[in-house]
Amino acid sequence: MTDETSHRPATPILDRVHLPSDLKDLTDRELRQLADELRAETVSAVSVTGGHLGAGLGVVELTVALHAVFDAPRDKIIWDVGHQCYPHKILTGRRDRIRTLRMEGGLSGFTKRSESAYDPFGAGHSSTSISAALGFAMARELGGDPGDAVAVIGDGAMSAGMAFEALNNAGDLGKRLFVVLNDNEMSIAPPTGALSRYLTRLYAEGPFQDLKAVAKGAVGFLPPSLQEGARRAKEMLKGMTVGGTLFEELGFSYIGPVDGHDLDQLLPLLRTVKARATGPVLLHVVTRKGKGYGPAERAADKGHATAKFDVHTGAQAKAKSNAPSYTSVFARALVDQASRDARIVAVTAAMPDGTGLNLFAERFPRRCFDVGIAEQHAVTFSAGLAAGGMKPFCALYSTFLQRGYDQVVHDVAIQRLPVRFAIDRAGLVGADGATHAGAYDIAFLANLPGMVVMAAADEAELVHMVATAAAHDEGPIAFRYPRGEGTGVEMPERGEVLEIGKGRVVAEGKRVAILSFGTRLAEVMRAREALLARGITPTVVDARFAKPLDRNLILRLARTHEALITIEEGAVGGFGSLVAQLLSDEGVFDGGLRFRQMVLPDTFIDHASPEAMYRCARMSAPDIEAKVLDVLGVALAKRA
Numbered sequence: 001m002t003d004e005t006s007h008r009p010a011t012p013i014l015d016r017v018h019l020p021s022d023l024k025d026l027t028d029r030e031l032r033q034l035a036d037e038l039r040a041e042t043v044s045a046v047s048v049t050g051g052h053l054g055a056g057l058g059v060v061e062l063t064v065a066l067h068a069v070f071d072a073p074r075d076k077i078i079w080d081v082g083h084q085c086y087p088h089k090i091l092t093g094r095r096d097r098i099r100t101l102r103m104e105g106g107l108s109g110f111t112k113r114s115e116s117a118y119d120p121f122g123a124g125h126s127s128t129s130i131s132a133a134l135g136f137a138m139a140r141e142l143g144g145d146p147g148d149a150v151a152v153i154g155d156g157a158m159s160a161g162m163a164f165e166a167l168n169n170a171g172d173l174g175k176r177l178f179v180v181l182n183d184n185e186m187s188i189a190p191p192t193g194a195l196s197r198y199l200t201r202l203y204a205e206g207p208f209q210d211l212k213a214v215a216k217g218a219v220g221f222l223p224p225s226l227q228e229g230a231r232r233a234k235e236m237l238k239g240m241t242v243g244g245t246l247f248e249e250l251g252f253s254y255i256g257p258v259d260g261h262d263l264d265q266l267l268p269l270l271r272t273v274k275a276r277a278t279g280p281v282l283l284h285v286v287t288r289k290g291k292g293y294g295p296a297e298r299a300a301d302k303g304h305a306t307a308k309f310d311v312h313t314g315a316q317a318k319a320k321s322n323a324p325s326y327t328s329v330f331a332r333a334l335v336d337q338a339s340r341d342a343r344i345v346a347v348t349a350a351m352p353d354g355t356g357l358n359l360f361a362e363r364f365p366r367r368c369f370d371v372g373i374a375e376q377h378a379v380t381f382s383a384g385l386a387a388g389g390m391k392p393f394c395a396l397y398s399t400f401l402q403r404g405y406d407q408v409v410h411d412v413a414i415q416r417l418p419v420r421f422a423i424d425r426a427g428l429v430g431a432d433g434a435t436h437a438g439a440y441d442i443a444f445l446a447n448l449p450g451m452v453v454m455a456a457a458d459e460a461e462l463v464h465m466v467a468t469a470a471a472h473d474e475g476p477i478a479f480r481y482p483r484g485e486g487t488g489v490e491m492p493e494r495g496e497v498l499e500i501g502k503g504r505v506v507a508e509g510k511r512v513a514i515l516s517f518g519t520r521l522a523e524v525m526r527a528r529e530a531l532l533a534r535g536i537t538p539t540v541v542d543a544r545f546a547k548p549l550d551r552n553l554i555l556r557l558a559r560t561h562e563a564l565i566t567i568e569e570g571a572v573g574g575f576g577s578l579v580a581q582l583l584s585d586e587g588v589f590d591g592g593l594r595f596r597q598m599v600l601p602d603t604f605i606d607h608a609s610p611e612a613m614y615r616c617a618r619m620s621a622p623d624i625e626a627k628v629l630d631v632l633g634v635a636l637a638k639r640a
């Protein structure tokens, strides 16, 4: 596999660029060469770190053009999602650390305010850039920070409701603001939806149109190099039935589509709009995800995210594992259930591969819905499906479900609709860092009346939970499971329907009982081994349910042990808090029970490996061992 020093491309122009201001000294010809070098440097860096590759390669020319024309950090360039920002990081003083991307202590894989003044707004989740840019623009109008605000948003991200809420507001306010729509006809998977078809139609007929400017005869607004194209577009317009674009109707000057890899188009266009725009402008650029690196261009996901790879062959490093991923276990279990129940349908918000629903879609194409980046809609759409008699499995990453919380409360829980939430990427996820941590779902779901909340302790448990969710028609139910591979446990042939609200005792013991909710169970068992060597035999329970709690089991353990410890891969307010509430309500603490909760700390944990993040959160086996010793009042002597 590639080592750190091989494949470093020759980059004579890039070597002269330390900050974006250095681009002002380059000729347009040098800027074109800079783009080529920047692309090679991006490929080289990601080959040693892994990460998001395709999106960055698609915006290399755009990144060069924006930094050549605008004046960051005075002007705020806001990258939506932030997964395409590696070339931007290279040009903004972070080239020396670019080979630390997404590693512990290294650069974030997204934009991050605390990392650089050139990252005016942090991201990780999609479709926030226009709102943020509008905020900057209005702050400027009100005497706040000066400078232009430029949002760069992809066609996938543009389909989210939040992007349209921002366009709606920006069009109404009418202030100078730039939105660059980076249209590569890709989300992570091929994009779905009517907006995607609409964008395709906008450029299907020609390389360049400026519908509004052309319609009003305002071709002069454009740089001379583009006026001929606009004249051609005017001719074309005569045959078109649309009177303007959706964006124009919302109050934007629409310019495009423009070839986003052609600096001869981008540079004059950006210079012109920067010099002349008075209101909101939407520049529609067409790019190719993965552009310029063959293996990415040829990949089905256009190199969206990659492990470390060999630059020459594109071959990616393979993770060694004997166990299946939780995602694939979920997908197979759901397909199995769906093959016996025609009412089961599945919903993903632009993550068919990430959630494993691509497998479901292959088997049941009519019963699988990719709604695009639209988690709020995904939840309420699922609620509607449930109200209409179907059994929807709404499969979302924990972190993205946060977007749909009001819908969970208002549309699902209050109406007691049996939506099944399959919550992937629960807990700490690693290289994507704090923005993608699945830390809050236990707390925000388990406080809802009527919601059933389960966490799988291993992949076999996950199969049972899929079966349990499929059978549960009484109201909403959620089950959570982490990113990555399972434990390698023996798998059941078919899922069993679990009794709602019943945990299982994994190991009997005395004095202290550890109640585990989720996949920390393996660490708990490791800690138990260490404690056995000290003569302490903890009882270990897999709680399975945070809601409803297994009251009888918990109260029995409380009566028969000196101490209880809860552990979960979630923030405070979840399983442990509910156990504490139960114990307090039942007066158990009055009898002197010792009690500790192990939850994620009250801080956002930066990107690192999941193991390192859990060490940082003090939730690994040695921390559990120490907690047991602490609660029993045993001094933690150093083990020989």
Ligand SMILES: Cc1ncc(C[n+]2csc(CCOP(=O)(O)OP(=O)(O)O)c2C)c(N)n1
Pocket (backbone or CB within 6 Å): 055, 058, 081, 083, 084, 124, 125, 126, 153, 154, 155, 156, 157, 158, 184, 186, 187, 188, 289, 349, 350, 351, 373, 375, 400, 403
């Ligand atoms: C709210 C939210 N949902 C889902 C995702 C996962 N996600 C990250 S990038 C991406 C695709 C974005 O597509 P697009 O905006 O077109 O950018 P491209 O990768 O094509 O450059 C998705 C679905 C996310 N980051 N945020």
Ligand SMILES: CC(=O)[C@@H](O)[C@H](O)COP(=O)(O)O
Pocket (backbone or CB within 6 Å): 052, 081, 083, 124, 125, 188, 305, 354, 425, 429, 432, 483
């Ligand atoms: C940028 C983004 O939100 C996704 O690409 C995310 O990084 C995917 O994470 P997984 O690798 O866990 O699917």
Ligand SMILES: [Mg+2]
Pocket (backbone or CB within 6 Å): 154, 155, 156, 157, 182, 183, 184, 185, 186, 187
């Ligand atoms: Mg896209």
